[in-house]
Each structure stands twice: as C-alpha cells, then as structure tokens.
Amino acid sequence: MKTIMVQGTTSDAGKSTLVAGLCRLAARKGMQVAPFKPQNMALNSAVTPCGGEIGRAQALQAMAAKVPLSVDFNPILLKPNSDTGAQVIVHGHALTNMEAAGYQDYKAVAMQAVLASHQRLGQSYQLCLVEGAGSPAEINLRENDIANMGFACEVNCPVIIIADIDKGGVFAHLVGTLALLSEQEQALVQGFVINRFRGDIGLLQSGLDWLEEYTGKPVLGVLPYLHDLALDAEDAVTIENRTENASLNIAVLLLPHISNHTDFDSLRLNPKVDLRYVRHGEKIGNVDLIIIPGSKNVTSDLAFLCSEGWDQEIKRHLRYQGKVLGICGGLQMLGQKIVDPLNIESSQKFTMALGLAALTTELKETKQLTNVSGHCLLNNGKVDISGYEIHCGQSEGEALKRPFLAFVEHPLGAATDGFISEDNLIAGTYLHGLFDNPDTSTAILQWASNGKFDCSGFDLAKHREAQLEKLADICEQHLNIDKIFALDV
Template sequence: MAKVIMIQGTMSNAGKSLITAGLCRIFHQDGYRVAPFKSQNMALNSYITTEGLEMGRAQVMQAEAARIEPQVCMNPILLKPTNDIGSQVIVNGTVIGNMPAREYFNYKKKLVPDILKAFHKLEEQADIIVIEGAGSPAEINLKENDIVNMGMAEMVNAPVLLAGDIDRGGVFAQLLGTLMLLEEQEKSRVKGLIINKFRGDVSILEPGIQMLEEKGGIPVCGVVPYMKVQLEDEDSLTGKFKHRKEALIDLAVIRYPRISNFTDFDVFEHMEGVSVRYVTSVQEIHHPDAIILPGSKNTMGDLKWMRENGMEAMIKKLSADTPVIGICGGYQMLGESLEDPYSVEEGGSLRGMELLPLKTVMSREKVRRQVTGTIDSLTGTLVALSGKEYKGYEIHMGHTAQEKSSIQDAVVVQKENVYGTYVHGIFDEGDIASTFIRALAEKKGVHYEDNQGMNYQQYKESQYDLLADTLRKYLDMEAVYGMLQEAEYDKSRIG
C-alpha cells in the first residue's frame, strides 16, 4: 500500500507544484516508485496522454520529475475556465460538459468516487504518492464538500506540509492565519510548515520562526530559498507574463484573455539570446522576429478581442515581413472563417484573419490525440524545418480544412510568412526549437548559437535535479520521511 504526503499552500502560487515535483524527484532518486496526484486542477494548460485523455500539465511536469509516464489518474478532474463564471469540466480525461461555478460547487461531491478510483489505481503502481492541494485550505467559503485540500487529505489520511510564500510578504500571517481557520481535526493533519521563496540571510528569520512554532504549535520543516529553476508554471499567476526585455531574437506571443497551453514556448525560455514576450496591446508588439498566436479556450472570443484592440490589424501588417505562427486556436484564427453551428463557444460565424486559406467548423466532440511525424516541405524563412521529425499532441474542438486536401493533411500549413499547426509541443522535440531560432537569426542577418549544449528534455532533467538538490538542502527530509511512516490508511473506512 502506497505511503502518502500532501503539499498544501496558504494561497495560489505559494510553490505547491514545484515542491511536489521536487519531492517526486527526491523519492525517485532514493529508489522509490513515486507518483504525483491532484484531485482537481483548474488550468488552461493541458496535455493529452497516450490513451487520448486530457489532464493538467502540472501533473505532467511532476510525472516527468518522477520519471514516469503521465496518466490521467494523476489528475482525475480538470476544470478549464471558459469565462469568468464557468468552466468546462473534464473527468477522467473526457469532457462531461460546461458548468457555471455555482452548479459545479453543488455537483463536485458526486465526483468523490471518481477521485478515489483514480487514487486507488495510482497506488497500485507506486510506493509513495505526493498529493498537491489547490489554492488554500482556509478558503472558508469553499470548505463545504471540499475535494482537493483537507477533504482530500481526510479521504486518504494524508499528513500535510503547509507552504507559505514569503516573497509576496506576510508569510507569518499567512501560515498562522491558515492554521487558525482550520478545524481542529484539519489542523492535526498539518505536520510541518514551509517558508518558501526566501531571499537573504535566514538568521534574520529565526525570531519569527520561533514565534511561529510557539503560536502555531507545528514545526517549521524548512526555509526554502527562491529557486531560479525553469519548469512549467500554473496558468494565471505565472511570472512568464511579466514585462521582459527584448533579446537578440525576440518572440512576441499574443496573450489574449483565454490563452491556453503557453507551455508550448517554455523550450525557448532557457535559450540564451532569446526573449519570449507575452503581449496584450499594439504598443507592446514592437518589432519582433516572430509573432506567435497560441492556443485559446475561446478562439472566437479571443479573435474578437484582437480585432477590437487593433492587434489583428497590426499582425496582418507585420506579416508582410515577419513570420507569424499560429498553434491550435491561433491556427484557427489565421484562416478565412470560423463557424460554430453547435454553440460550442459563442455560436454563429466569424470572419477569420484571412492569412491562411482555411475554414474551421467547431464541433461538439473534442479531438484528443498524440501525434508524431515529419514536418512538411516548407519555404521561406522556416525552410530549415522541412523534414524534421516532430512529436506532440492535438486538443481542439474544431475541424479545419480547405479545398486542397494536401493543406488539410499537412502538419504545418503555410502561406508566405504565415504558418499554422494544431500540434502542441511541436517545438519540444529534438532540435526543432534551435533550428527555428537559427532561421530567424539568419533572416535578421545575425549569427546565433545555442550555448546550452543540450536538448530541451536534457535541460528539464537538469532542472528537476537542481530542484531536488535544493529541497534536500533546505527541507528536513528526515522529518518528511517520518511523516510518511504514519500515512497509511484503511481503504475499508472510505469504501
């Protein structure tokens, strides 16, 4: 029977995902079969498994840290926001429908059997399961019928490590306030506190740590420094969206309101001399070496947003000399038209950007599949990508085609400087990313050489090891292993 430990946070972006990933790598290094688990994830960054099932990318990242294949049982419930008050609900990798927040709040308790079934499947394969919570366990308006924080911990009798974010200030109030808002039986599950993202001399914290332990009655198990590891972030609070300086090769990614799967561009984040800027206005575009239209959870709505704020007109103007690449929803936008006969998004029809000779019709069924193959013969700036082997996945609600069947079948569709594809992760494989950047450099008349000397997968491995090394140094791993010894539970008591 698997041992369990759970990482909860005082707020979103307190570092739960990275701490979970780091513990997964540590336990793997120590010879254990380890797997991540998050009962419910709210994210627009998703992934398709080998079975064609959809799950949150945070658990994919953690599975990579554990060096195991991602499985949908690691994230049985995925919520993908469609607007400010509702989400698409995905259970065990398949869509069950769209729900307003209130409707889902009343419905979610019915998903407990699905959560436990997924957890039981995972524990058959693992010695240790590292569970990640969501948001904060002290969100008292959401505690009723909780299935992702203390409710999840109760289901599987998990000891909890509670992490606070000192970088955003008020970490002592975060931790003590959270503990004060917990019920006694919930607080008894918290076995250790973590002060995360610390910068400076830890000795300055010592009086505060002593008082924190006295008032909270729970030991501080580590003060973890701010780590400059480059691994995938959760959606809305990612630091990637902050303003960045333009480098030798500059990529402008359009950040529309419902941007999804921006992890497609993480591969460029570690490349020296390359900037990835997420832009929201005409004024921010400047003169990039390439413009990228990423995925979208509301393609028609986001295209209207670009049309209204002038971004569409600017992109069309720049496309005369600047490569424009659309992926998934961005690819659909580049076509001649989008039709939504079943009101999958907003209903009706909408003129596209008319940069590619394509038409998209939204469908009720979501396309979910992993794909591999060879990039078609391209011309112009990106000719060097022709014949490159790719691997990725498709996840979209529409079908795109045009009169020439060769266009419909091509993995990358091109018209002059404009390129489009449905394949997420297409830049991750082999040397596609570095070839892409070198092609942009050649067009610009400058020399570019990626000095990392490793492919993207190797780079991510180095980051997981760095994360594990840091946590080993600053976390009390002896205490963590001690918590695991009391983490077994009796399946019979939860049916």
C-alpha cells in the same frame, strides 16, 4: 500506499514546486511515487499515453518521479472558458461545460472520481504526493471541498502547509490558515514549510521558534529563493523576458484565454531569442515573428485580438514580409471563418476569422487528444517534429494542401497537419510542444528569420531535467526529508 499532501496558504505559494522536488527525491530513493492533484484549474495541460488530458504541473511532477503520465494523477481538470464557467474534464476526457454555481453542486460526484483515481494509484505505487489547490482556508469554497482538506479528511493523510515569505506576512498566513481549519483538519497538519527566503536564516530563527511554540507544529524546512529556477508553469505566464543582443524578435499575443503557453518556454529560455508577450493596450511593434497561440475560447479571443487592433498590425507586418505562426486556436483564427453549430465554446454559431488562409474550422463535440510525431516541412526540409494535439476544431480548405508537417504515424490516420502559405510568410499547426525539440525549433526560427538565425534551438528536455535535479538538491539540503517521508497521522 502512503499519502502525503502539500497545501498552501495562497496560490503560487510553491505547492507544485515542492511536490516536484519531493517526487524526484523519492525517485532517487528507489520509491515508486505518484504525483496527484484532485482538482486542478489551469489552461496548461498535457496528453497522456492513453489519450487523456491532465494539468501541466502533474505532467512535470510525473517527469520528476520518472513515471509515465496517467489520467489518475489529475482526475478533475477545470479549463476556464469564461469569467464564470469552465470545461470539466474527468479522468482525462471532457465531460461538459459548467458555470461555477453548477459545479459546486457537482462536487459530490467529482469526489467519487477523485477517490477512484487515488485508489487505483494505490495498486501500483508506494507513495502518493498530493498537491492542493489555492488555499484550504477559502471559507466560501469549503463546502463539499475536494481539492484540499475535503480530500485529506477523506483519505486521512498528513498535510504540510507551505507559505511564501517573499510576499510578506508569512507568520500571519500560516497561523491564520491553521486557525480557519476545523479541529479535525488541524490535526492532519503535521508541519510547515517556508518558501522563497532571502537573507540570513539566523535572523528568521526567532520567528520559527515562535511559530512552533504557538501552533505546536514543526517547521520542516525553509527553502531559499531560487532566482533562476525555470520549470513548466501551472498557469501563470512569465511576462518579463527581454534579451539583449538577440538574433530574433518574437511577439506572442497574450490572449485572455491563452492555452498551453508552455509551448514558448524553450523560446523564452533561448539566449538568442527576445520573446515578448503583447498584452492588453500594447502594440505589437517591429518583430520578426508574430505568434498567435492556442485558446480555450477562440471566438472570444479573436474578438479581443481585433478590438486591440492587432489584426491590422498583423496585416501590416505581413506587407513588410514579416512571418506569422498560428498554433491550434491561432491556426483557426488565421482562416476564413469558425463555425460552432453545437455552441461548444460560445453562443456564436458563426464567426468571421482573419481571412489570411483558405480554411474553415468547425468546432466538434469530441476533443482530439493525441501525442504525435512526424516531419516539419518548413524550408523544404524534413526535420523531425513531435508534440501533442488538444483541440475540438477540425479545419478544411485549400490552404491545407501545403501542409506544415507530415505525420510518421497518427492514431486517427491523418497524413498531414497545418499549412504553409504560398508566399511562405504564414504557417499554422495544431501541434503543441513544437519548439521543445531543438532541431525543430531551429528550423522554425530559421524560417522566421529567412535563414539569418545564427544559433541552435534550445533543448528544453535537457534543461528541465537539470532543473529538477537542482530542485531536488535544494530540497534535500534545506528540508528535513526523512521526517517528511515519515509523516503520519
């Protein structure tokens, strides 16, 4: 298996997007291609067919490559649950929680898991396209590195470095990054890609010529700024999304440890929906639907929610017959209390919740990771619904006797999920991805608007596929693709 790695001068330089574009181009050429990220730190994740968990970016890249999801595409996933700690997920399953200092010592063990995954992929794929993390020039993180040059040196693969010209200082970023690498690492760098260029390429040419002469490395292409490219984000939340003449106004509470905010991509892209993330210091205001999203640290985020005064705003919203939807951690917050006897998420063993639903949640040691399908029971209907579960909480109580959905088949034998309140104002579910199906999305938005929503839900899968095709076309037009796929060391 041939391996090519994309590293960036900074976070958000375009690594994920470039790998996704190259994956689709390789698939077009008939190659069996595997996306790979040795170590990912993100709260957006996806569930594989085998019941493992990987970063959302690698799931997107697998879709671009037209291959089924595998835990080997992202062997180490770190999900931050505090400013200094994270849950460590190895080969798709949670191992433990670690503080940053402790994880530095664990990296040597983690590298073995990374190399094992890469070796297994080599048995089934012709090409492995690897995404680095952050920057390879972070001096304080270079010891025992497994995410960037540490991995590249271990497997001796060619490296492309991508930089974002839109932020300014692109030549300093590229030259400085290269200068901070060792001689062995510099030798692995086979070229540069410049991302998000606006304007006349002729005005950039003298800089490209200088860069190639100064470094002795070729520029493999310049990608334009893609204003309307919308793909699943690895971690960053797209905040600005105001829509004029919307049929429905939705507020999503931006919690400090919000997880899987990709749940709301189809709402954000729907031209009839005005989706707004409510941030620290902001009021929720007058909306049709308030969504409490998933969280990696429910008790901490619940305290944050209350400190912002959003709990009182939610209750006022309900008094005026507004709708509230809780997803995963949001469902747990709507209940009576959250019990954490094993300190899975925090040192608090008992937390009073919002008290808006008759249910109690206990956080368990084993995380539930499943892809599921069933029927959404809102509006007295049976609209097909599908999605995935990622949670360690188990909820019980009277509220669950009025379920949100009925499963067609559940790997663990569950018959139903979530709840709908007796007054039909509040609903909760553990299901992520519930808005991705346009029929399900329509049903939920009809419920939120009391039947007044006048358009269909957004088809996210169709949109994603069109965006991947567009991205591949742009990469083919602006990059030296033949040279990239022929790179070697």
